Amino acid sequence: xQKIEQNSEALNIQExxxxxxxxxxxxxxxxxxxxxxxxxxRGPVFLLLIRENEKEKRKERLKVTFDTTLKQSLFHITASxxxxxxxxxxxxxxxxxNTGKLIFGQGTTLQVKP
Amino acid sequence: xxxxxxxxxxxxxxxxxxxxxxCTQDMxxxxxxxxxxxxxMGLKLIxxxxxxxxxxKGEVPNGYNVSRSTTEDFPLRLELAAPSQTSVYFCASSSxxxxxxxxxxxxxx
Numbered sequence: 001x002q003k004i005e006q007n008s009e010a011l012n013i014q015e016x017x018x019x020x021x022x023x024x025x026x027x028x029x030x031x032x033x034x035x036x037x038x039x040x041x042r043g044p045v046f047l048l049l050i051r052e053n054e055k056e057k058r059k060e061r062l063k064v065t066f067d068t069t070l071k072q073s074l075f076h077i078t079a080s081x082x083x084x085x086x087x088x089x090x091x092x093x094x095x096x097x098n099t100g101k102l103i104f105g106q107g108t109t110l111q112v113k114p
Numbered sequence: 115x116x117x118x119x120x121x122x123x124x125x126x127x128x129x130x131x132x133x134x135x136x137c138t139q140d141m142x143x144x145x146x147x148x149x150x151x152x153x154x155m156g157l158k159l160i161x162x163x164x165x166x167x168x169x170x171k172g173e174v175p176n177g178y179n180v181s182r183s184t185t186e187d188f189p190l191r192l193e194l195a196a197p198s199q200t201s202v203y204f205c206a207s208s209s210x211x212x213x214x215x216x217x218x219x220x221x222x223x
Binding site for chain 1 (some may be wrong): 145154164206216
């Protein structure tokens with residue numbers, strides 16, 4: 001069955017450094033992958049979408065890569081700030097056409113220390 | 115534009131009670147979803163709908179029911195609450211990317 005894995009251990013980094021979060025998947029070839037941010041007590045918020053034919057996508061300080069051979073996506077936050085502290089979820093297209101379903105990873109918590 | 119709204123924010127239920135979690139979106143999205151999120155876990159899809167009158171089961175549908183009589187509303191029904199249904203419930207609507215509501219925290223005792 002389809003499986004998504006994100007590092008369950010929290011990632012602690014110093015302000016100003018680049019944070020890199022990993023999303024691995026197996027038994028699947030998704031047409032696209034999405035990244036969401038979730039703050040405590042709130043619903044997830046969409047950040048970026050990358051399609052299978054795109055190697056890299058950028059939005060301000062965020063960068064996502066998608067390696068369909070390795071079955072892996074990397075999510076980078078450059079010049080990280082304490083306000084970037086949150087849980088980041090990756091999600092894969094759910095495999096059924098025209099439903100918009102997503103399969104979510106369990107998320108990685110990022111803590112940026114000043 | 116309120117986006118996706120959910121009520122109530124928090125509820126305590128006794129085992130065997132029933133309740134309806136409300137979800138409304140004002141973005142005219144056809145696709146809507148219900149998820150549950152347990153501590154430290156990702157989102158598990160309960161039910162989804164691709165349009166008014168059309169619903170289907172997700173990954174964890176047992177113990178829940180849904181209806182979709184309008185584009186805007188997608189209520190989730192718990193008929194006989196069990197402690198295993200203690201969780202945070204999120205509703206979402208989609209135009210390709212998903213927009214989430216603020217969640218309903220449910221405690222079943």
